[in-house]
Amino acid sequence: MKGxxxxxxxxxxxxxxxxxxxxxxxxxxxxxxxxxxxxxxxxGACHAMPGITWPKGRVGPPLAGxxxxxxxAGKLPNRAPLLAAFVTDAPAMAPGTGMPAIxxxxxxxxxxxxxxxxxxx
Amino acid sequence: xxxxxxxxxxxxxxxxxxxxxxxxxxxxxAWVLLAGGTVILAIVLGALWIxxxxxxxxxxxxxxxxxxxxxGFAFPSVxxxxxxxxxLMLTSSLSAARVPEGAMRVKVIGEIWWWRVHxxxxxGRETLRDANELHIPIGQPVLLELEAADVIHSxxxxxxxxxxxxxxxxxxxxxxxxxxxxxYKGQCAEYCGGPHxxxxxxxxxxxxxxxxxxxxxxxxxxxxxxxGLALFLSSGCAACHTIRGTPARxxxxxxxxxxxxxxxxxxxxxxxxxxxxxxWVADSxxxxxxxxxxxxxxxxxxxxxxLTAYLVSxx
Numbered sequence: 001m002k003g004x005x006x007x008x009x010x011x012x013x014x015x016x017x018x019x020x021x022x023x024x025x026x027x028x029x030x031x032x033x034x035x036x037x038x039x040x041x042x043x044g045a046c047h048a049m050p051g052i053t054w055p056k057g058r059v060g061p062p063l064a065g066x067x068x069x070x071x072x073a074g075k076l077p078n079r080a081p082l083l084a085a086f087v088t089d090a091p092a093m094a095p096g097t098g099m100p101a102i103x104x105x106x107x108x109x110x111x112x113x114x115x116x117x118x119x120x121x
Numbered sequence: 122x123x124x125x126x127x128x129x130x131x132x133x134x135x136x137x138x139x140x141x142x143x144x145x146x147x148x149x150x151a152w153v154l155l156a157g158g159t160v161i162l163a164i165v166l167g168a169l170w171i172x173x174x175x176x177x178x179x180x181x182x183x184x185x186x187x188x189x190x191x192x193g194f195a196f197p198s199v200x201x202x203x204x205x206x207x208x209l210m211l212t213s214s215l216s217a218a219r220v221p222e223g224a225m226r227v228k229v230i231g232e233i234w235w236w237r238v239h240x241x242x243x244x245g246r247e248t249l250r251d252a253n254e255l256h257i258p259i260g261q262p263v264l265l266e267l268e269a270a271d272v273i274h275s276x277x278x279x280x281x282x283x284x285x286x287x288x289x290x291x292x293x294x295x296x297x298x299x300x301x302x303x304x305y306k307g308q309c310a311e312y313c314g315g316p317h318x319x320x321x322x323x324x325x326x327x328x329x330x331x332x333x334x335x336x337x338x339x340x341x342x343x344x345x346x347x348x349g350l351a352l353f354l355s356s357g358c359a360a361c362h363t364i365r366g367t368p369a370r371x372x373x374x375x376x377x378x379x380x381x382x383x384x385x386x387x388x389x390x391x392x393x394x395x396x397x398x399x400x401w402v403a404d405s406x407x408x409x410x411x412x413x414x415x416x417x418x419x420x421x422x423x424x425x426x427x428l429t430a431y432l433v434s435x436x
Contacts, residue, residue, distance in 0.1 A: 042392045045400030045408055055391070057400045058407040091426060098403065098422035100395035100429050 026118045034115025037108045046099070050119060060099060067117040073097055083113040133321075134306035136279040141298040143262070143282040146211045157204070168192070215283055217294035221262050224296070227255060228266045231274030231287040233313060234320040234412055235375055235388040249339050250363070252375030253388045254323045258332035259299050267293045275311035278324050284310050299326035304384060315411035321389020341366030342378055342435060349431020352424055356417065364435065374414060381435040387412075399429040 035051070038044075044052050046059035069078050073094040076082050082093070088109045090099035104112075137152075139145040171179045182188060226245065230237040240249040257263045267276050269287040277284040282297035299305060307322030327335055342364050346353070350367060353359060359369035365378040380386075383393050387409050391397045401408060403425055404416040420428065 040392065041394060042397040042400075045386075045391055045397040046403075055408040057404065059400050059403045096422045098399060098420070098425040100399050100426055102394055102396040 026114050030111045030114040031118045032115075034108075034111035034113070037104070038112050038115060041102065041104060041108075043112075063116060063119060066119045068120050073099075078117070080110070080113045080117060083116060084109040087112050087116075133308055134279050138280055140280040140303070140305065141282065141300050143215055143296050143298050144280055146215060147283050150208060150211055154204075157200070161200075164192075215296065217264060217296050220264050220294075220296070225257065225261065225263045226266065227257075227263060228268065229255065229276060229287075231267070231269040231271075231276070231309065231313070233271050234309070234316050234409070236276075236320075236322055237270075237375075250376045251339075251379060253321075253385065254325065254383050256325045256327060256332065256335050257297070257299060258329045259302055259326045260329075262296045262298045265295045265297060267295055272313050273311050274309050274313050274320070276307065276322070277310040278305050278307035278322065280305045281324060281326075286311055297324070299324070302326050302328055302331070306389060308389070316409045319387065319390050319409045319412075321385065323384050323389050325384065338382075338436075339379065346431055348424075348427040349429075349434075352420070352428045353431065356419070356428075361414070377432065377435060379435060381433045395429050395433050398432055399425050402428055402432070 038049065039052055042055075043049060043063075044055040044057055046057040048056040048058075048062035048064070050064045066078075072078050072083055072086050073090070075094045076086065084106075086093045087102070088104055088106075089101040090097050091101055137148055139148040168183060171183050175183070223243070226241040226243075228237075228239040228241060228247075230239070236253050238251045238253070238255050239247050240251070242248050265276065265285075267285055267287045268291070269289045271289065273289070274287040275284055276287055276295060278297060281299055282295055285293050285295040287293065303326055305324040305326065307324060309317055309320035309322075311317075313320065343366060346367060350364075353362075353364070354368060359367075359371050361371040361374035362377045363370050363372065365376075369377075375388075381393075385391060386393045386397050386401050387405065391401065391408065402417055403420065404418070405412055405414045406416045
């Protein structure tokens with residue numbers, strides 16, 4: 001799989017002890033675009049999303065505070081590139097998950113990852 | 122951050138943006154009534170101001186017999202008679218009593234809280250069953266025969282036509298037409314209990330050539346369903362849903378033969394993609410509380426994936 005090597009390296013990095021925390025401030029425009037894309041795609045069908053009153057799905061975890069979580073799906077280190085890959089093709093990243101692969105543009109996935117990582121409430 | 126809901130694009134629908142000959146008179150009438158009402162309100166407020174603050178001479182004139190005859194009798198008689206005659210002439214073209222020759226006919230049946238859509242041929246024979254989405258060609262009137270299975274609903278696609286109640290035991294007729302290709306959202310307009318507000322509808326208007334292509338694509342399910350179809354049949358889904366070309370013959374819920382090609386899920390309320398499909402199948406109760414489909418908590422992640430992939434493939 002293309003990019004598989006990079007992902008493996010990132011996963012290894014995630015397993016190492018002190019990994020420097022990403023401190024680069026999130027791009028507010030990307031965060032806003034990501035929030036809109038997540039709403040447009042209907043992520044709320046499975047996930048309660050901050051700022052969205054309906055729908056509040058219960059199939060997957062609520063997304064509030066996602067940026068502060070150490071792991072994606074309890075498996076992968078919660079970093080932007082992995083998160084972008086996960087929201088597009090969850091089954092490839094976390095086999096056995098109920099979250100399907102969701103067709104979206106690469107840029108949309110990057111924006112959604114930026115938005116998720118900005119959620120600290 | 123402002124609290125908001127963000128369902129599928131274009132829903133709830135715009136109500137003052139007509140897109141066809143059966144909605145334009147309705148919108149014009151609405152604007153004229155609003156403008157006329159505003160003028161009359163200004164006259165009443167002016168009279169009120171005179172009554173409270175006006176000079177004694179003006180007060181006397183306002184309270185005189187002549188003013189009562191003019192403002193209290195002649196003015197409303199002329200305005201209301203004129204409005205009635207004009208309104209009836211303006212909206213006479215909306216009547217489904219005279220259906221244009223060769224108009225396409227579709228029966229739409231309101232259910233709690235979704236819509237059956239039965240396409241018919243010229244003789245009124247059913248040709249195709251679908252749900253929650255209506256496909257029409259542009260530039261020609263479409264006759265809708267509106268019925269209700271349980272309680273009163275109201276069919277309303279504001280950009281294409283007027284609003285018409287769907288009443289159990291009756292067939293009401295409504296004409297709609299779209300001038301241009303596009304997607305036109307609708308909404309149940311009569312409170313029908315529970316998630317009434319989440320009872321949306323979609324009309325897709327095609328050019329005649331695209332419409333013919335769409336009609337030709339409405340074939341029974343062909344492909345091997347694999348694990349997804351097996352799960353569909355063994356988990357009880359088929360008790361309520363039909364997928365033509367498979368043993369699934371249930372009639373209580375929407376026909377799913379082409380569910381993967383619909384613009385929306387849950388009757389007009391969610392975009393249709395694998396993610397929303399999985400969310401709807403696993404726990405539609407969280408999305409549309411009290412709808413008739415139970416939450417399915419028994420599936421493993423892989424099973425949910427297989428079922429979702431199968432449903433999404435039903436184009």
